[in-house]
Amino acid sequence: MKNKINVQLSEIDNGGLQQRFENELARVIENIIDPNTDPDKKRKIQINIEVVPKGNRDDVALAMEVKSTLLPRRKVYADVLIDTDGEGVYANELRSGVRGQTFFDPTDSTLKTDEGEPIEKIEEKELEKSEPSEKESTVKNKIHSFRQKA
Secondary structure, eight states: OOOOOOOOTTTGGGGHHHHHHHHHHHHHHHHHHOTTSOTTSOOEEEEEEEEEEOTTSSOEEEEEEEEEEOOOOOOOOOOEEEEEOSSOEEEEEOOSSSTTOOEEETTTTEEEOTTSOBHHHHHHHHHHHSOOOHHHHHHHHOOOOTTSOO
16 A cells, blocks of 8 residues: 655644744754753754544544753852841842952952942942041042152
């Protein structure tokens, strides 16, 4: 018996199966490109076609499903400094890597605390709290050039 099957997978449902396959393939490619996933592990695209016979056995319905198996994104970790002052609790991400250590933030070229607060802002707050003498304010506002001789 010779089979004469004229059902093209790329043409089923006016190209609907092909479109769903392409969508899942795009998801798989995005998952492979994502730097937060393992680039060496396999992903899978599965096409399921259920053949459902109709009551009189002279036609069938095809129920099609396309799904992919992707890799989960890697976990990310962060250290968080926690404390309480009796009135509430506080939590800030440890940005410098070591408690109490300042660091140079390359995103905006500023020196920051271990929690990411700019040192300049802390110094401004401290200046606002204290009333410096006239001599101190003159010295702090004067710019010194270390290239010139005194």
